[in-house]
Amino acid sequence: MSQKLGRICIIDDDKIYVNLVSKIIKMRALSDEILIFKNGKEAIEFFVQALPGNQKEIFPDVILLDLNMPIMDGWEFLQEFQKIKDQIVESYSLYVVSSSIDSRDVDRAKAIDFVRDYLTKPIKIKDFERILSN
Incomplete structure (x- = not known):
């Protein structure tokens, strides 16, 4: 793993x-x-606030998103992110990372065009190696 990401x-x-x-x-x-x-x-508010000017130092190279969270879960985040993704000029890779092994969750996440992949918790070193090689 020689490549290094600017921000995760x-x-x-x-x-x-x-x-x-x-x-x-x-x-x-x-x-x-x-x-x-x-x-x-919290995350979507951060990204929306960063949109004016698309500050390179703000947007991450990789986003690791859990599905099950309070207040706004991962699915709701993905719906809101869909609305702003075309305004983001920096390249990024978004991975859903969940403890769910339900094939419906996996298929649903992979069907979203801006989701790079679905990773199962706990995330492993080999997962990071794969992320870095993409």
Whole structure:
């Protein structure tokens, strides 16, 4: 893994999972910065606020999105993100990361054109390697 990402965004309310993923990212020096949001509402508000000017230093290279969260879950986030995605000029990769192994969730997420892939928790080093190679 020689490639390094500028910024990774984790949208997840599970503190233990967020802590684990953050440690892996830091330990492997995979990214310069990690943005963390505990629900979709916080994240979408951040992205909407950053739209004017599309500041490169604000938009992440990779978004890791959980599905099950309070306030605004991952599905609701995806609906709101759909409304703004065409205004984002920076390239990004959005991955749904969930503990759900329900094939309906997997198929539903993969059917969304801007979702790169569906990863099952816990996210593994090989998943990060695949993300970096894309």
